[in-house]
Amino acid sequence: MTTLTTTIGGRTFENCMMNAAGVRCQSDEDLTTIINSNAGAYVTKSATPQQRAGNPSPRMKTLPKGCINSMGLPNNGLDYYLNFVIADQQQRPDATNFLSIAGTSLADNLSMLHQIQDSAYEGFVELNLSCPNVPGHPQTGYDFEQVDTTLNQIFDFYTKPLGVKLPPYFDLVHFDQIAEVLNKYPLTFVTTINSIGNALVIDPQTERVAIKPKGGFGGIGGASVKPTALANVRGLALRLNPSIAIVGVGGILSGEDVFEHILCGASMVQIGTQFGYEGVNLFDRLSKELDDIMALKGYHSIEDFRGKLKTFD
Numbered sequence: 307m308t309t310l311t312t313t314i315g316g317r318t319f320e321n322c323m324m325n326a327a328g329v330r331c332q333s334d335e336d337l338t339t340i341i342n343s344n345a346g347a348y349v350t351k352s353a354t355p356q357q358r359a360g361n362p363s364p365r366m367k368t369l370p371k372g373c374i375n376s377m378g379l380p381n382n383g384l385d386y387y388l389n390f391v392i393a394d395q396q397q398r399p400d401a402t403n404f405l406s407i408a409g410t411s412l413a414d415n416l417s418m419l420h421q422i423q424d425s426a427y428e429g430f431v432e433l434n435l436s437c438p439n440v441p442g443h444p445q446t447g448y449d450f451e452q453v454d455t456t457l458n459q460i461f462d463f464y465t466k467p468l469g470v471k472l473p474p475y476f477d478l479v480h481f482d483q484i485a486e487v488l489n490k491y492p493l494t495f496v497t498t499i500n501s502i503g504n505a506l507v508i509d510p511q512t513e514r515v516a517i518k519p520k521g522g523f524g525g526i527g528g529a530s531v532k533p534t535a536l537a538n539v540r541g542l543a544l545r546l547n548p549s550i551a552i553v554g555v556g557g558i559l560s561g562e563d564v565f566e567h568i569l570c571g572a573s574m575v576q577i578g579t580q581f582g583y584e585g586v587n588l589f590d591r592l593s594k595e596l597d598d599i600m601a602l603k604g605y606h607s608i609e610d611f612r613g614k615l616k617t618f619d
């Protein structure tokens with residue numbers, strides 16, 4: 307008998323799989339669909355203080371091995387999602403979920419977190435420090451000093467479970483540097499990776515870029531990003547305090563991909579691009595596929611193999 311349960315920050319989830327922020331999680335209908343599925347939790351579309359329309363379309367394109375997007379944080383505003391998660395918490399007090407926020411300034415992030423701190427919400431907050439698609443705004447996750455300043459000011463007042471959503475890093479020294487900052491704070495989790503930012507997809511027939519915003523530059527998700535995602539999960543798992551759980555995301559299409567993320571150290575996984583294509587049946591399919599792999603290998607729970615990736619030395 308195998309189990310897919312996992313524990314983060316003292317909260318237990320019946321299934322270690324959930325959606326990734328941004329995909330089929332913008333409306334209460336979307337979120338209710340995930341609640342009624344086999345997913346272990348949901349995360350809301352990243353909220354900004356006020357509702358945002360986002361970037362002009364076409365702003366997302368499917369690709370043979372994933373997708374490119376430059377949505378630009380279209381969302382219904384923090385009040386909408388905070389009301390939803392508080393109402394859900396009253397309905398299902400034993401469930402823990404994730405409220406994602408993505409201020410386009412430190413002031414916005416602080417004001418949203420003050421509002422959440424003063425609210426009845428007791429769940430997780432995923433602070434998105436890595437949206438690559440707001441024109442003129444950098445991905446805070448690439449500015450280590452700004453991450454330090456942001457977390458320092460947050461933890462002056464914020465006492466509820468908090469995690470950060472990071473961009474992908476491509477240099478082992480950057481893993482060292484971001485981990486040095488994150489280990490200074492009582493974070494509950496780190497979600498890695500966000501899309502690989504500012505890629506460019508073009509159509510040789512029309513000789514035009516695939517999406518409209520930012521001259522065609524957008525974030526890449528899906529199968530092609532898995533090697534980078536696994537490297538970031540592993541790179542941070544080897545460096546972060548064990549008290550900071552890793553939520554792995556990037557390139558998950560199968561139960562085997564979930565297995566690989568957990569082997570690298572993830573306690574939970576999020577699925578974005580493929581969830582966008584497949585809908586909530588994905589959670590049933592991946593749960594069965596992971597279950598079969600674990601049974602075949604004689605693993606009872608994910609803790610039997612989490613983080614136990616072998617190397618040659």
Ligand SMILES: O=C1NC(=O)NC(C(=O)O)N1
Pocket residue numbers: 328352375376377378379380434436437438439440500501525
């Ligand atoms: O953090 C984000 N990552 C993405 O790839 N896209 C969305 C967005 O553009 O809203 N945000």
